[in-house]
Amino acid sequence: MREETRGWWRRGDARGWSYYDQGGIAPKTSTLENRVRRKDSGVEDENDSGEAKGTISKAMHAYLKRAKEHQAFIDTQEKEFVFGRRHLANMMGRDVEGFTQKDIDEAIRYLFPSGLYEPRARPMMRPPQEVYPKQKAAQFDMSGRPHHPFFYTAKPNYYYLLHEMVTKLNSLNKLAPSRSTSIIEEEEDRDSALSGSVWITKDELESRLLEKITDQMYSEWIACLERIAVHSKRDKELEFIQAYRKPLAVQTKASELPPITLEPDGRKSVHVSLCMKKSARADVLVTVPGTGEFKINGKGLDFFTLMASREAVIAPLQLSKWLGKVDVEANCEGATLAQPHVPFAGETSRAIAIRWGISTALAALGADVEKLRLAGYLVKDHRMRERKKPGKESARRTWTWKKR
């Protein structure tokens, strides 16, 4: 069954021919090919179509055989899947008719609990059409002649795309012949159309082309795209470029901030319950408007003996210019209830935990979120102490070694 997923001709999906449809050069689609192409129900038996066997090329003959085998394989898998789903539904005491894929996933999670980290390594049950890659339709006609003009490059879709891009570049160069006028020099102007997005990754390109490409081929493709992207007449091909750009997510996420509560005295406050750094845990309550009062474990800012820690705690307030305008109440302790054997957390860790709590609260209360984020105060520092390794003096350090 492993064999089934191997081989270039098996990679691809239902859009197997879509690339030709867009392309400038549309390879002739023969009537024979339509006959050969796989239908939903299965491969058409070419004996039924009345085609004389002698006129079919060996390649086509082999393809038809493979396609038929694959369809037979998928059919048995489909049968087993339906059978398995019925069993699962019975086991879970559910109605077979209304047993959806979601129910299957739940049942599998219940019956085959897995502690594996990688979700894709855990047991699953899905329709075979989703699991096994779909076949590419035949690339050649009955006489064995390929449809695609670039068939013999072995990566026809990739090289066709490159060809198309160079054609576009040449036509742009005709509009702005000299090199000095054809390239946008200013970096700002270059970025104007492309900011907030990146080129699609190699994997995404592969899935679009239905072909495996090397890193070298990918970087060549990017280089070619970038030449179009910095061309002074690129506006004509902007749509083409944008098709290969992927928008980046804006990093500031206001939706993940804690809610604001209205105090009885009319003030607004935000409570950040779990602030963490290493084994330090803290909860922070920021109230606005305030007088700049600090209350950390019942003490003032002098709860921290180190100046560095004090500076770290007030840093978000200084940056957002809210120092003296809010009241901060914080409680910090060493370990969680789940780790009673870890009593200690350093002072700096506590300060950083509180810093994160204060900045999150400030962001929720309406301070400039982007400013705090850029300063690195809104990221949870989830680095931990690296464990000691056997055969080493500490995490990385080795003992002095002498040969003799």
Place this chain on the structure above:
Amino acid sequence: MGSLRILKHCSSFQRLLTCSNSFTPTPSTIQSRRYAIFPDSFIHPIFREEDQRKLIESGEAAKYAYLPVKPARTTETASVFYDDLVDKIINHIMRMGQKQLARNIIDKTIQTIKKVQLAKYYDTQDPEERAKIILNPWELLHKALENSKPFLETTPIKRGGHTYQVPVPIREKKQQALAIKWLIEAGKEKEDDMRFFVKFAYEIIEAANGTGQVIRRKQELHKKCEANRAYAHYRWS
């Protein structure tokens, strides 16, 4: 249930092994540091208010909106006392992770510089001379570092069985590292009854004036490079 078994053993594992689609690391996602928690795509935090203002004024801030940021370190604050160079020197002075001790030493050094400069200021009567004395210890520190930076060093290169000391230019980062190292080493060469921060403060003041041990060391290195200038072409031939 045959289908389930096949899917469990064949498809998911095989796809893991053959590294399909999103599992293949693309050139941009390969990490250079193996154990780093935050990948290279995370930028270093911009925590100084003036740096942020510059970004906003130049319009670059829009570009940064898409970049994830690493958490700021403890010392990286918007405090008026924060200084990049002082932070670096603290790390150079620090031994065995005793950061607070290193910080205290630097604080005392700054205090000593201030005291010495103030004493000098009150000793001189001439207003013109007085104006020349730098009273800001941080300014003096920056000036001392700038004066102590070497531009050339020699590196041993083997040609025809002989090892030649070939002069090569030094990059900005190494220049600063060497200057800090020399200043600290000069501070450590002292009498037993003298404290490090006192000697260090005097070295800084002397370097800022263009005299002293560190400046001499820099000039000696430059002189050595000058003497070996005939071998300079060994850098590339």
